[in-house]
Amino acid sequence: AERCSIMLQTGMGTDELETKIVFGAEEPGAASTPQTSIRIKSGEGVAGTVLKTGNSIIVNDGHKDPLFKSFDNTADFEKTIKNLISVPLKIKDRVTGVINGVNKQNDEPFTEEDQRLLEALAQQAAMAVEHARLYELAITDGLTKLFIHRYFQGRLEEEMVRARRYHTACSLILFDIDHFKKFNDTYGHQQGDIVLIEVAKLVKQTIRETVDIPARYGGEEFTIILPETDAKGAHLVAERLRKTIEAHEFQGQEQALKVTVSLGIATFPDHASVKSVLIKKADMALYECKGRGRNCSFIYDDSLADKPQP
Structure with missing residues (x-):
């Protein structure tokens, strides 16, 4: 034919x-x-x-x-x-x-x-x-249609190996929805699920479609693996996503609803050479955002090592 x-x-x-x-x-x-x-x-x-x-x-x-x-x-x-x-x-x-x-x-x-x-x-x-x-x-979260936690763990390992081999950077963004428990208590878990779905869509619209790897880390926590991206580049992505979510109106039963997110950033090899440590440092940077009032992004630095963690 x-x-x-x-x-x-x-x-x-x-x-x-x-x-x-x-x-x-x-x-x-x-x-x-x-x-x-x-x-x-x-x-x-x-x-x-x-x-x-x-x-x-x-x-x-x-x-x-x-x-x-x-x-x-x-x-x-x-x-x-x-x-x-x-x-x-x-x-x-x-x-x-x-x-x-x-x-x-x-x-x-x-x-x-x-x-x-x-x-x-x-x-x-x-x-x-x-x-x-x-x-x-098998590798997709049923609610958000992002990758699942297990797939994220495997891909992060692969991307760090690739970055080490080719002497490039690989960044990780770990973020969650601010005050999400209170949101669910106020509007209900069904409305919370709608927000999770919409946030996932906004993530996909913000990142590089065939390069970056978004996943649902658990609950209201999300991760994005950014291959060949240094900390500065990851911060630009994080801020673009934060502003997009902050400006978005989520459909509520009676009125449009608003949410914000806090985003922690850690980069291989600058901040860690081991997967578990990279995740931990992105989490520490996320926790720092909470201390700064939420609705912000933060790149890990060594000053966080001396601060108490949850």
């Missing part, structure tokens, strides 16, 4: 597909590149019908087929569709996605043999997708 795409459910058990991967050669006369953010409801178009029925579909008269529905805003995209094949990704009898092929080479129609071959590939792809999904579930 000139072009192929993989579409997956937007969530487990949902009735909507989202395009995740599009690949194929850009050649004169080849199918135009579709938008990769396309979403299709169950029963809509060819792929949506495959999701709904769990059966493969071959369309050899292109966009003229009654099942065909264009979801791309590119003006001439549908006119380039000569034929297409769509097969389900299945785990047992559950459809988790769809693989699409557009325009068979040499303008030939798709055949039942093509369908059998693609279904065999789809079976392997579905297993790979499911394994990836299960792994993601």
Whole structure:
């Protein structure tokens, strides 16, 4: 096929597909590149019908087929569709996605043999997708969708080893929500969970998406691993996050609610060369924020070693 795409459910058990991967050669006369953010409801178009029925579909008269529905805003995209094949990704009898092929080479129609071959590939792809999904579930906090504590511990160890090997810095931010127990007592734990979810989203929006590693450390405590980032750079990130959270209005039952955070920072190798010590010093810096009135960030320094800790 000139072009192929993989579409997956937007969530487990949902009735909507989202395009995740599009690949194929850009050649004169080849199918135009579709938008990769396309979403299709169950029963809509060819792929949506495959999701709904769990059966493969071959369309050899292109966009003229009654099942065909264009979801791309590119003006001439549908006119380039000569034929297409769509097969389900299945785990047992559950459809988790769809693989699409557009325009068979040499303008030939798709055949039942093509369908059998693609279904065999789809079976392997579905297993790979499911394994990836299960792994993601295993390392992700169910509430905040950040990484879990155990994953954080392993990644921090890895990043410190990498920083040591390449002679770079690696910083750790440890932060919590100020007066969160009082917040829960006042507004209830359900409202508290909403705040935790929103804070996690703000963290993801603030950091480098594929570089930094955010995790829920426990309760209302969060961590962010910042590879190749010195203390000064980590402080900039911490302050940007602090100001973002301070300015954010959290949806309450009767009115918008506000929270603040305190953030402690420690950096390898400046402050520690061992993981447990780095975490401890970030925690000491966080505790210093509490003594300074909260809603601030602080980089660890040796003066904290003589101060009493909780």
